[in-house]
Amino acid sequence: MNHPVHLSLIVAAGLAVGTRALAQGEHSLDLSALPEAGEVAPEDGLAAWDSIHTVLTHPRCLNCHVGAENVPLWGTPDAPDRVHGMAINAGDSRFGAETLSCNACHQTSTRANTMPHAAPHTGMDWRLAPAEFQWTDRTSAEICAQMRDPDRNGGRDAAGLLEHILHDAELIGFITWSFDPGVGRDPAPGSLQAHLEDMAIWTAAGMPCPA
Ligand code: HEC
Numbered sequence: 001m002n003h004p005v006h007l008s009l010i011v012a013a014g015l016a017v018g019t020r021a022l023a024q025g026e027h028s029l030d031l032s033a034l035p036e037a038g039e040v041a042p043e044d045g046l047a048a049w050d051s052i053h054t055v056l057t058h059p060r061c062l063n064c065h066v067g068a069e070n071v072p073l074w075g076t077p078d079a080p081d082r083v084h085g086m087a088i089n090a091g092d093s094r095f096g097a098e099t100l101s102c103n104a105c106h107q108t109s110t111r112a113n114t115m116p117h118a119a120p121h122t123g124m125d126w127r128l129a130p131a132e133f134q135w136t137d138r139t140s141a142e143i144c145a146q147m148r149d150p151d152r153n154g155g156r157d158a159a160g161l162l163e164h165i166l167h168d169a170e171l172i173g174f175i176t177w178s179f180d181p182g183v184g185r186d187p188a189p190g191s192l193q194a195h196l197e198d199m200a201i202w203t204a205a206g207m208p209c210p211a
């Protein structure tokens with residue numbers, strides 16, 4: 001990852017994620033070099049957005065961030081549009097409450113994913129992202145606009161978007177898993193740390209979006 005702003009912007013750990021106090025050891029992310037709001041130029045924020053967009057549109061993330069047809073994907077970099085086998089439909093609940101629960105196969109467990117082609121598991125209950133968080137069939141500008149809109153991102157402001165990543169890291173949730181998905185799956189590009197830094201740079205720059 002190419003970060004134009006760097007260690008000159010050191011702030012105390014926690015400042016950039018709002019008022020919540022994080023005890024050491026809750027997650028292994030390094031918060032010491034995250035920039036503060038207003039300290040990043042818009043063009044650096046846009047460059048960070050490009051890296052973020054590359055992550056979001058990798059199949060590892062996209063497979064759950066699908067639209068209102070509620071069909072999860074088994075996408076790979078070679079075949080990103082492959083739909084989930086066994087006619088799985090997540091329903092409006094997004095976790096299959098109407099038919100077959102995702103949890104019937106995708107257990108909730110922080111154990112490593114060691115079996116190729118087994119249903120992956122994480123520390124969070126497996127489910128699709130809400131339909132308004134759809135990233136499939138969207139341009140970079142469209143995804144950017146919805147991610148900075150609290151009406152379409154789960155009510156999050158800049159601090160909330162960063163906190164979401166830290167919370168995920170604490171639970172070994174979906175984002176954390178996507179960067180370390182286990183045997184037989186390509187990880188999302190980069191690392192969780194680099195993704196956190198890109199999100200911090202983008203939000204500190206005022207969440208600029210491509211035209
Ligand atoms: C009958 C068992 C079963 C059920 C129920 C099930 N899955 Fe799966 N799922 C699997 C298996 C097996 C895989 C791995 C397939 C492979 O790697 O070849 C998988 C993989 C996935 C993947 C791809 C992960 C990745 O990026 O590689 C997603 C997304 C997914 N499931 C979502 C869901 C959702 C959402 C539900 C509930 C609505 C659900 N699944 C219900 C068996 C199931």
Ligand code: HEC
Binds near residue numbers: 060064127
């Ligand atoms: C197993 C399915 C799954 C995978 C894989 C997944 N997500 Fe999500 N995502 C969810 C769910 C469910 C929510 C809603 C939970 C919430 O808002 O707290 C969500 C919400 C989000 C949100 C907040 C809402 C928004 O759109 O702004 C972001 C950001 C996000 N995910 C990023 C990612 C990134 C980045 C990846 C890949 C590195 C990823 N997700 C992979 C299921 C998934």
